[in-house]
Amino acid sequence: MDRYRIEGGRPLKGIVTVRGSKNGILPILAGVMLTKGETVLHHCPSIADVHFTLEMLEQLGCCIQKQNRSIIINTNDCKNIDINSKSVQKMRSSILFMGALLGRFKKVNIGYPGGCEIGLRPIDLHLKAFREMGVSIEEEKGILCCDASKCIGRKINLDFPSVGATENCILLATISKGHTTIYNAACEPEIVELQTFLNLCGANIKGAGTECISIEGVQELHGAEYTVSPDRIEAGTFLCGAAITKGEIELKNVCADNMRQVLLRLGEAGCIIKEQKDSIYLKAPQKIKPVSRIHTGPYPDFPTDMQPQFMSVLTLASGTSIISETVFESRFKHISELCRMGADITVEGQTAIIKGVKSLKGAYVCGRDLRCGAALILAGLAAEGETVVENACYVKRGYEQIEKVFTSLGANIVLE
Known part of the structure; x- marks a missing residue:
């Protein structure tokens, strides 16, 4: 079974061209x-x-x-x-x-x-x-x-x-x-x-x-x-990767208008964001800020496909954030895995309460679906020590060689 092995603690820095959706x-x-x-x-x-x-x-x-x-x-x-x-x-x-x-x-x-x-x-x-x-x-x-x-x-x-x-x-x-x-x-x-x-x-x-x-x-x-148009979820995932690792990234071939809710929330979390015609620049703060309550929903609301990745970012915030998942009833599978890494998250029905912690610790975790796997990779990039994310097959369904993209940005991640 394929897995990602990650040595965390390196900020993501560089330029990425977003692939087709x-x-x-x-x-x-x-x-x-x-x-x-x-x-x-x-x-x-x-x-x-x-x-x-x-x-x-x-x-x-x-x-x-x-x-x-x-x-x-x-x-x-x-x-x-x-x-x-x-x-x-x-x-x-x-x-x-x-x-x-x-x-x-x-x-x-x-x-x-x-x-x-x-x-x-x-x-x-x-x-x-x-x-x-x-x-x-x-x-x-x-x-x-x-x-x-x-x-x-x-x-x-x-x-x-x-x-x-x-x-x-x-x-x-x-x-x-x-x-x-x-x-x-x-x-x-x-x-x-x-x-x-x-x-x-x-x-x-x-x-x-x-x-x-x-x-x-x-x-x-x-x-x-x-x-084919650029992938707004891939773009959002890369931005979250920079945010959670205190990094700095520029995305090329991206449509900011299709990502408005994600960009607004990243800005609320303290990220500096600059938009140009087909590019987005993000610089992360030294400490992520908590955000007001997020409700996922049909476009143009916050996309359910970005909920797991954004939750990973909020695990390191300086306060408490709340996310309510209104689209899919089983899209919290990443929470138990994040908690194994030291996250403080409680679930009440379809709502997750995320209390920010000082740091995440590397752990052996398992991706249960595509975006769950992506969220755990992001957490691993920011965590102290080594993280192994099992079930790489899910991630491969929606991300093209994500390990090579993150490696090009300075991460220590390999696909085994």
Whole structure:
């Protein structure tokens, strides 16, 4: 089992170029299935979830070429509507192929998705919306057998602004008959990115980034050339790394507007932050300040994907901070591991009370999911002595060679 071994106590200093967005490219890769012809994607991150998704595309008949950070995908020979259950179980975003394949082929047989266990994350919202659009869905031995031959555009009201359900509805509606309106849609930047890509391919989608998205179905989509946006969660993780180690960092290829809540909270914690067009500079204080209560929530609220990393920073604050997790009910798995390193955190329901301590101590800890693993790495970078973070496989799903990035900034970290 892969692990990270970290000798803490070194401030992170230097310049980092942020890579392409994990949460941006995955729905785009599913969306490629709606197109006919060749699509070229630039600035693609080399992470496990992208590799898994490309394997699924090949299973569906796509021809794939890789050139440095570009991926060339040809979908002309795609005919398969059955997705291997083992592939689906590797990651949560595999459910997006349901909307894409139903849009193109009107039929799909797909298993339930896997991914990090950070809560129930049921796909009920996806299935309810699809049924409202006329999709027939039957379950046979754990496989969802779906038929969209009678699918037509409708008004869809999502019970919760789920990112995945919003993306899946967009994918299904893009080349379906009629007009679809999605109410209470997710507003995340990744939704805007999916709209931008699909419109380049010939779609007619408006409203992404707002709670109401309008889709006029078109007959078919063609391939396109597109550059994936920078990863705002990776960027936030690197900033937190500098903050917790009393470091100084400059991020290149980053969009500050998509990270507003994280930047505001880092500023509140005492960090000096300077923004330019596509870069962010951060200098950490000698002592992190506690922050006012944080509530995670759908964009533009504080992102749940940054909650574990930011909690690591607050373990070393000069007072008490409170974080309430409102998105996922099981996203506190990092807390018990941080406490093994000397953190003082108590949990009351979905709220964590973090009392800052003078220092963290190196320990043997275990990452339970992607962001949990990242949070423990950050804690290890700041801790006294050696920290070993098990389950590097989770971290690899969303961060490309994170150990090399931190090493370039002065950290002592190796992947074993």
